[in-house]
Amino acid sequence: MVQTFDVRLCNETHGDYAMNAIETAAAVKLSAKESSLNWYENGTSRIPFQVYTDAQLHQRELEAFFYKSHWCYIGLEAEIPNVGDFKRTAVGERSVVMSRDADGKVNVFENVCAHRGMQFCRERHGNRKEFVCPYHQWSYTLKGDLQGVPFRRGVKQDGKVNGGMPADFKTEDNGLNKLRVATRGGVVFATFDHAMESFEDFVGETVLAYFDRMFDGRTLKILGYNRQRIPGNWKLMQENIKDPYHPGLLHTWFVTFGLWRADNKSELKMDKHFRHAAMISTRGNAQAANEVSKVSSFKETMKLHDARFLDIVPEAWWNGPTAVMTTLFPSVILQQQVNSVSTRHIQPRGNGEFDFVWTHFGYEDDTPEMTERRLRQSNLFGPAGFVSADDGEVIELSQKGFEQKPSHRALAELGGRDVGDTDHMVTETLIRGMYAYWRKVMNE
């Protein structure tokens, strides 16, 4: 099903961003000499399949993006509201635990016992006074500090002390590997990199505004989880949400039932490094709540048997846009699609697979009707969603294509070959931007 876009929008130029694009292109060219990959015209409009298929590149990506210089998504504070609450999750391919200590502070530490390296925390959530590794009963506080080592001072037998840890053993030197933690608006991020910039600087002013729009300080209410394992490279999910080309074409449900329209007002915005982005769109008739709830279909003959799937009620905090999809590189996607809001956490598993964890939520001041509405609309999203089950499918099949022909490349040339913000959706500029950043960091 093909729709007509408003071509007038495509022809507008963007002086402010042209400069950015030029700067980045230059930066990429500087470092590209050493690249082992074949980049067309030394840009990022053609992406070598190898970035998805090469296991060694993947290891370097984990180090460069997930374990250094980036704030990675951990979870929502509402998942651990009480002292002692914890949640096990992952940063890249490393298991970590988020816990709330007696001071009410959120801590994140690596799920590896300081003694023999056992991944000691097996439950995915719960409440504890302390964490104890079952192997030798080493115990840790909710902050991840080592507090107890059995037989540390040895065992007395026949007036003699047997064993024990060396005299210079210090518990304070043997705590769990603690991550640096940042919380904002009830969302928790962490990094293994204690020297890196603040979360706010990392996200950058432009994208932070969209983060704050969704996480405006109201307490969040967890609605539940969906978990899927997608047999494709993790970057493909970032790219999927940086690709406004596909929704009207792949997700025909969107089009059929009028959620995606050619007259949607749209903008694409990036941070100054082009790593994060927001796809912002506003439905043509969003102001008229009554009309919206009686969605008139794109194909005039198609009507939902039960229109409650699209019982959309505009909310004050939207401040206009009806959908904002935010990609925070590398680990998370923040979804606002009409009344459905969620975080989508990317957890890689080698170069060819990743876990994708959806946390749907609402806000403390939601009426029961609004909660019901968010839940109904969640049928559109997730591993079985009317408009997102097929994203996983195309990612899987793209990966299959890459694997059979790793020397080939993908094209991302819609809207040109440069990178810059736009006021339309007929472009793959965000993907090019992400790879401009990728090339700089990876020195490829």
Add this chain to the structure above:
Amino acid sequence: MSKHIETHFAVTQLHARYASAVDANDWDAWVDCFIDDCVYRIQPRENFERGFPLATLSFESKGMLRDRAYGIKETLFHDPYYQRHIVGAPLIQSVTDECIKCEANYVVIRTKLSELSTVYNAGRYIDEIVHTEAGLKLKSRQCIYDSEMIPNSIIYPI
């Protein structure tokens, strides 16, 4: 005793009819296993047990089931696959004139073209079944699945 056997037999037949419909990609027959005012949910065990309302799919009317059937047939792109349901013996929990409440374990095996068959989804059905002129039908079916990870996506009903 014979009444119990009759109920058990009728429930087993409904379960078999349902499995046959979803394994044959007969989505109209799937919809027809339900009464108009019905509930159908596919929900992770985690959400179910922790009291989180989110489901992977949650439908509250036969109309919503019809919309899903339309989505499968017309709008959802997916890699083609067969599914095969193995449903265990129903555990009948209560029988009244209005409603039979029961549970049954299930395993769904998925077979993609040119691929091996794999376990796709494992869980239990929690059913409320009612008598109609056309025989027993589902008033509510919740598929509460253990499978921690959905192998990419769920397109067809479980």
